[in-house]
Amino acid sequence: DTEVTQTPKHLVMGMTNKKSLKCEQHMGHRAMYWYKQKAKKPPELMFVYSYEKLSINESVPSRFSPECPNSSLLNLHLHALQPEDSALYLCASSQELSWRNIQYFGAGTRLSVL
């Protein structure tokens, strides 16, 4: 089983709202990732957690706040987003944070900011 589950599938929010995206995996993977993907572009890395600790933050604005409550769960808290933040947000996981490990992706959350 190589399943990464993301909820919700779709989210519409206003610029003053606070919302959260959720990602779950039960493969025993210790690295989890958040990516942002705009239409017809490849995914762009936002954050990486390794063993529940934030390892990589690709200079993402503070209106995006990641959280890793346990080894199976990854959240992305959203606050005061801008319309240009509308995109497909993808979660991925891999066995370890290592270039040798394959990343498995969830289906994504399609976010629209009005």
Place this chain on the structure above:
Amino acid sequence: QKEVEQDPGPLSVPEGAIVSLNCTYSNSAFQYFMWYRQYSRKGPELLMYTYSSGNKEDGRFTAQVDKSSKYISLFIRDSQPSDSATYLCAMSAAGNQFYFGTGTSLTVIP
């Protein structure tokens, strides 16, 4: 120069055709090579990965890596309308470097 170059297409072929998708790269340190398939509005799905030069086959799919030319390919035999998707190459190197190509959009016409 981008780390990974991939022709964005779009590529349109008739059903049953052999499809060739390609990526070139500039960093000779890349050692793991992956192909992902992404249907519209869905997450990327891993198709194949390899870590050495040569060919790897899985059903109708063959991944080919030529490290001397810094060139990788994905071949799809007997293409089906269900193969219509965007295909992303990805590669990784020590130091946790991981790069995607821009993706090639493929349409297989019945």
